[in-house]
Amino acid sequence: MKHQVIHTDNAPKAIGPYSQAVKAGNMLFVSGQVPFVPETMEIVEGDVKAQTAQSLKNVQAILAEAGLDFSHVVKSTVFIKDMNEFAQINEVYAEFFGENKPARACVEVARLPKDVKVEIEVIAVI
């Protein structure tokens, strides 16, 4: 099965040797999105809620490039720097996903790339 690399300028360029997303069959694997503003490649200003919103806007842009939206997402992983911010992250996350609540794992990690507070990856079914 040949896979297809998905790229959009509406989400941050990869900051390492990976693709923004890869489509394989009827599945779309979106790489972990950090809260970079695509135009500047700088971390969005603001608190963990602003960072969560920016990470999810980046996910949204990549889904859109593949013709999808959050309703197609079946699994996500949320990597966070500080579990004390769990509730704030959930508040923003719930706004983006609405009625669709994919399977999810949420883990606190020692460190994230560029020392961001949150990184979010998703898997969608086309």
Ligand SMILES: C=C(N)C(=O)O
């Ligand atoms: C930010 C990433 N997704 C990475 O470094 O893999």
